[in-house]
Amino acid sequence: MRARQPSDVELGRRAFRRRQGVRSVIISIVSTIVFAIVVWITLVNTPGWARVQKSFFDPVVFVEAIPRVAQGFLVNLRVLLYSAVGVLVFSLVLASLRTLRGAIFFPIRAFVAGYTDLFRGMPLIIVLYLVGFGIPGLRITDQRIPAEVLGTIALILTYSAYVSEVWRAGIEAVHPSQTLAARSLGLGHGTTLRLVVLPQALRKVTPALMNDFVSMQKDVGLISVLGAVDAVRSAQIEQSASANFTPYVVAGLFFILLALPMIRLTDWYSARLRGREQIGSIL
């Protein structure tokens, strides 16, 4: 049988929609260019722009600052990677412990609740000082623990508290009928968690988790109080050497470049989830 050919009216409709689409794109491009030009002219004619440009956007200092800031940024990346993995594992453990039912597990639940209260309340910088300077002071081992490792530990301790609460919200959002159904199939608590609850909870809280990850990317900069020279500290060193604030702009750009893919991924994934769970496919 011959495939159905669209009618002339339908072809006309499609051509119209295509033309409208092209027209919209052209209009948006022109409008953006005009807007950019207007903003640029306004900025450049502002009195003091020359000074701001020299102080924050000096091209020579920009280029000079890049090597040192890039090297510091590698420290940030390393700490971020290890912290992210550590936080994921530790927070899952904490959240799972908190789901244990029964009076006999009360001390564990109370401990986890206390842990999250404590570390969500304490500012990260205090935890950094306590862990970064206090733990080496205990002289537990003769080997020196690098400042990066101590910073990672502090980050894991603090962020696990936040992320375990996110997990807990996700776990509690899974409908109780799922747990009951799993029970009726004979699955134990741990198996239920692993096979039924956590996969669903993960889907619910992925946007929040990604959000926390993006936020952690910036907090990694705080480990510079322990002496480790990261991107922010490198920018500061360059800034005191050149008396110019452009290195901070360089460091900021590095952080934004790191965060952008994650942010876009979060947006895309949230949109996909929304489409899947709501009516995204119709409109």
Next chain:
Amino acid sequence: MTRSVLRRAAFAVGAATLAVGLAACSTTPEPASSESAASSEPTYITEGKFTVATGEPAYFPYVIDDAPESGDGFESAVAYAVAEKLGFAADDVVWVRTGFDEAIQPGPKSFDVNLQQFSITDERKQTVDFSSPYYSTPQAIITTGDSPVADATSIADLKDALIGAQTGTTSFTAIENVIQPSAAAQAFNTNDDAVLALTSGQIDALVVDLPTAFYLTGVEIDGGVLIGQLPAVDGVSDDWGLVLDKDSSLTASVTDAVDALREDGTLDEIASTWLGADAGAPVLE
């Protein structure tokens, strides 16, 4: 698009452009005075008072007991001597506090002069004015008794050590320019943090200026060891000067005051009272 939609869109764009244009026109012009050369008439932040700034907290032996008003302490005494030369009574000296870094940033200042062991460097001269030097001191490197570099006798012995200093100081640049260790220099927000890291074993050694080194090893750190002083290198000046606002009207008069104090021996007297006789330390080569 219908005509009414087009009209509304055009109105919106026009309104936006108008708003932006108005904003551009209405920004106040820059005050002319900031562009002109420094006025010849000395103007003080508070008329009739000499506003001196120092650190928060101010350290021994530069200020005793964090109370600069008493006149006790090397920099406190220098400040009062300069005030006297400028014609101020001791009662007319007002003390304020600033951080180390914020004092040498570009921008308006809350003080007439600032004394905080600032070394005179060309980079800093771009953003602030300095008086002539009131003291000269080399950088020194200190450690604790159980550190692996406690027995170091030369710069080569320090190459493998993890060395720290306060960020933004000439001590920090001294590590990178003079010692050039294989591990990157560690930067700390304050000397207090750096000393904390040293005593907990996080860094092997700490670079500070010589009087501070004497104080730390003698008083603050148990079993502190002064390894030695670093040789001076071009670009890392050891001279301390009073910091003034860029193109300040007071720079000339304060410089003259410091020069006069140096010539009549007052500065040497103050130094020997508060910083002790120059016991010196072995120079590391």
